[in-house]
Amino acid sequence: MKIKIISFFTIFFTLFFSNSSVGLDSPNHLVKAKVLFNEIYDINISEGQYKVSVELLLSWDGDIDLFLKKFSDNVVHGEKLDNFLKEIWYPEFLIFNAENPRTTHYQTLNVYDGKFQLFERFESELTIDADMPQYPFGNLNLNMDILAFSGNVNLMEFVPEEIIIGHNNDQDFNHKVIKGNWELDEKKIRASQMKSLNHGGERFSVLISNINVKHNFVNSLFIVLFPLFSIVILSLVINNYCPMKFDGSADWRIGGQMTLFLIVPALKFALSSELPVTHYLNFTDLIFIWATLIISFGLILGILGNYYVLKKDVNRLNLSESLAQKFLPISAPLIFAAILFYVFI
Template identity: 25%
Template sequence: MTLSGMDPVETEFADRVAIRCADGSLIFRYGLMIGLLLLSLLVACPAKADITPPNPDGPTIVTVDMWIDDINDINLSSGTFDLTAQFGMRWNDPRLAYDSEVDRPRIWMSSRAEQQLKSIWYPVLDVSGEKGLSSARVYWLAIWPNGDVEIREKFTAHPRFDGELHYFPFGSLDLSMALSSAAMDNKQVWFELGELTPKDDLQAVDRILHGNWYPTEVNWSVSAQPGFAHSKRSFAQIDLNILVNYDAHDGVQKVLLPLIVIALVSWGLLWIDLTFQAAYTSPRIGGTTTLILTTIALKFVLNRELPVVHYFTLSDVLFNTTIIMLSVSLLASCLIVGLLVDGKPEPAKRINILVRRYYAVAYVLLLLVSIPLFIG
């Protein structure tokens, strides 16, 4: 006995199982065959497609608003920053229109809004090129009688910034973030820019921008970006760009001023006469060694604020030049002490005079040569 639509293998399997049953019940046999038939239908039938966009004749226009709440943790080591913003979208879906005596929307809040979004069409956005995954929370969803749909959500993203920091601690960055349609191309969805706040008021932008940076320009635009290499589709994308400059006063205080002081102190140590104390008690050798360790420690302390890039920056040249000149000063002092211990005071004095006289000049010349050589 077989059911229509079942293959012989399924029928044979059902018969074997039924024979092994103690009572050989006919109901059991039919129930088993029906279950196998339903299982085969579930496997054979394709999954139902997602909800289609409301406009079948062209792209659905989605108006986008953004209110930036916070920009922080501009991390030069990882090349990322954190941005928190409220995001609003508006579009029209005639399929959701309803009759109402008053012109006011139906509103769903928080988790109820997220649940309601599962039953309607809405654009899904993705933050392109970010580190990790962004997090978003839906605040509310409103549907008007004419089918207009509004959604407000808050999200935090970790985009990667662009910029050349050759002359760090002087320089600028482009804090850019790209929001693109995750699945539907520009023939199905297109974005229209609404309100971006703050934008023209740079003082308001500076209040939400944390760290040693100040804003110079904020703008956004819509573009069509190609998909994967094997795909011929293009996707609508919102490009947000916040141009910021590094606070030069902070760079002077944290990098330039300490290194200038270290260089001057190292030059001052060269004027200590090595003939008035034993070599092992010389403050000139001990002081120079301390300055070398201090410079290395300073670079480690500022490691988070120094950019990790594949090229030399001004701060790298300053630190490396200072360490090289301190090492030269230490070696020269050790050589002079060695000559004095060997009873050769005249060569020691000549070397000492040369080091005192040309140390500062050599330091400046090395900087002038290194900056265009490694940064230009």
């Protein structure tokens, strides 16, 4: 009989403490989250920032009877919403990577499917790690980190449900969500945890939305790459078809290379509003440097060739002409290939 009693209490306490430990490990509130991006605009690689217009829907279990007694199944907002939120627990958050506090357009609260649903539409200016060395090719990650601050992970935790780009209906068919010369490549949403100085370094739940966009390189192809390739080809043509052994070639040779040399910085200045200014050399920067180097060597060899003609130094003239007409046409594509290897591989 004693053995049975001891076994009974052993099983009872084991079940009790196992249930208690589960209760301690799991958060009191699991907050399901849906994120919808209405607009993504002013993507600025130079400043490392972009702007968003977002709709956020949070749902969680709570004392819905109190809400139903006061408002039935109505949707509340404004002063009614503010007063009711003072009576209950609800998920409070901030945009962790925002430059300034978000601008809230409106909030609503209702009960749906036995859960509270808090809806908010807001705008915010966000910071990003704008590393895009392959610009205008490659991808850029636009992240939005929503950090909970109404309780640590023991009190609340985000449960990501869905990330949506624009309203999928006929009225928004022509609405471009991602503004500018960008298009969607990938989207994902996940939850994580972050340590805070608050409460002695406790962990708080973070909802991370990642919008991966790629630059539409067709526009850059016509305004950057095509003009630069044309300038380099013209420089090589001038070297080959204006040899110094003919009278009058020096004016064409040196004058033409000088003109092309000045066109390159003028083109970069004209496109300054289109091209990002970064702390690293991106693909576009390297292409401008490449074009400048090829034209500079052509100009220097032209000046030296004219000098050797005046000095009647045939051997050095032949050497400079050989460099201009054989070395540069070979080295130009090789240097360009090295740039491609450096940036993309």
